[in-house]
Amino acid sequence: MSDSVSPLAPKSYPTVPAMDGVRFATAEAGIKYKGRTDVLLVSLPEDTAVAGVFTKSKCASAPVDWCKAILPHGTARALLVNSGNANAFTGKKGHEAAGLSAQIVANVLGCRPEDVFLASTGVIGEPLDAGKFVGVIDQIAGTADASWLDAAAAIMTTDTYPKLSTAKAELGGVEVSISGIAKGAGMIAPDMATMLSFVFTDALVAPDVLQTMLSVETQDSFNAVTVDSDTSTSDTVLVFATGSAAGRGQTSIDTMDDPRAAAFQAALRTVMQDLARQIVRDGEGARKFVEIQVEDAESDVSAKTIALSIANSPLFKTAIAGEDANWGRVVMAVGKAGEPADRDRLSIWFGDIRVALDGERDPGYSEEAAAAVMKNDQITVRVNLGIGTGKARVWTCDLTKEYVAINGDYRS
């Protein structure tokens, strides 16, 4: 594990405004880590709307199963997150631990267990002792004065920095805020798993509208990033809308046709894409942030498959690490994606430098110009397939020896 902060970390943290009725509490339950917080409890006002998207893994964790089961209610009163243990691949005991965790929170906050959303991140296959939550939750529920930064820090596993983002939207003259936290990048470090993100807003939005917006925006944010192509058993994104802006005159957004929906969705997009980029910037061993743009593919879906094929190719990622403008590996990754492509119409850019044109090395190719682009810590690779109008953008990072060291040298 690396102790140093990623060189791609943001230079400063945003100032996130407080949100009426959204209260954070953190504690040290000693689940795995010592000397740091590992439990986050978020209490929410009554009638808070909730929407969620989860891992597509066939081996999802117990907390993911729990959240999927309660999500249809559409409302939430609390969120409990722990780091250090994923409660994944823990069988019947894992389900019991999830239920017991929700019950402990419900007892303290005076709500039903099915109002309590759960997320766990950490070791797979190790039973989670929900009893560890009893004392700390009693203790912290009363204070609940932690900051957004505290909240973001409590859910970290081997993240090298806490991730938070905030934006504002104007909904018919009423200003609302959308603020979120996130952790992780793929399957992070020894035994660790999980990409988690929790977004909160004081806007009044119906749960089904919130769910539609979340599902759409996930595609171009959290589902458009990859560090190592590995999918966690615990990936969870939840959005909570408290509706407290109603006190300032905001009426509910109940349909996607509401003209204010677009403004809200745009602000949600800003926060989700910002958090997604921060996750990639904290990818294990990452030294370069890479944006892959694929255009003029047969369809948007096809473009995204090709973009992910490039972003997940170990040979492409090691070339980026080596500052090598190795566009032959881009050709290879396009070719293996299995999507419609015509070799002789393919063009490729590294930054502003066109390196390949119509299926051949660009006639004006300059090794020096391409090499200069590769020295940057943010690199855009653009691929034009020349066969349609589909496009996609994904974010990834390079594959370095540090990645292998983090994931192979040490077992926790």
Added chain:
Amino acid sequence: MSDSVSPLAPKSYPTVPAMDGVRFATAEAGIKYKGRTDVLLVSLPEDTAVAGVFTKSKCASAPVDWCKAILPHGTARALLVNSGNANAFTGKKGHEAAGLSAQIVANVLGCRPEDVFLASTGVIGEPLDAGKFVGVIDQIAGTADASWLDAAAAIMTTDTYPKLSTAKAELGGVEVSISGIAKGAGMIAPDMATMLSFVFTDALVAPDVLQTMLSVETQDSFNAVTVDSDTSTSDTVLVFATGSAAGRGQTSIDTMDDPRAAAFQAALRTVMQDLARQIVRDGEGARKFVEIQVEDAESDVSAKTIALSIANSPLFKTAIAGEDANWGRVVMAVGKAGEPADRDRLSIWFGDIRVALDGERDPGYSEEAAAAVMKNDQITVRVNLGIGTGKARVWTCDLTKEYVAINGDYRS
């Protein structure tokens, strides 16, 4: 690039018997490498039957296009292979270079260009100067006295050892031999590409029968290995059957129903699987050879998808490198494969040690016993899904810092 031979290399090379009418010639054409052979010419008797399988890449190389076009004829007189330049992503010039190469060989051997099979391996996107072949082919065609080991060495790029294999089969009282050479493992090193294998036999086998056997056996040999999940633009496997055993009384095998077909196919399988394993053992930076066995999946196809999901997972591969019995990463890779799976029926073994049972850590799990297995340089990981009868086996290697160094530190 590493100068040292893979620690997983075979301890010795097999003695491969000469084959009537199959003559090897090698030369130093200076295509890219200096001080080593980089051209292999194989001349074959008239009426040699041929079968081939090729990369599924949408950006296949010019030699792959050439071979696919001439394969339907079913016969071959020569094979020309060069290392150092893949003649891939070279547009119209690449096609011309392929045609010219075949013409040069045809002129010297007195056959038609469409009797000459081609394979190129090396840099992508660099025009191939076929003119370099003119002198050397004139020169070597006359001598043609190179050994099997010479032939295997001439087609290497960054392979750390030459790969060859041989087997015998008895076809109705007549002994025939099947011998082959191979190179590569995925996309090997800076700018390098390609897995190539060429197998030769003196058996008399009809081209369509040979093609059927080759296609079937490729699935459990060359299509069941992965180093880094990256698919080359040049992957090519060709089998040539000279039929010279007819001189010793072997009558032709013209259908798969011929009782001798099974014996021949079994020997072909032995050679192909041996060569495929040798490729994995020479995977970039490999220190461990890993066999993944998936059983009781919904179908064989599903089992193979799951096995490859495990074998291609960077986190699984780094855990193997770190001698970490991290079965949580196997669970993750099963979960992300997208195939039918029931978390609570999943069991996992590392070597003989059962580490997970019915979706939980095995009650008798011993960290020491599992750790001892991980120290071996050959490790079998077995996954039982408990939902059907499908099974598959794939071979892979670990992901080490050396892999990143080979592919990222240096540009040729």
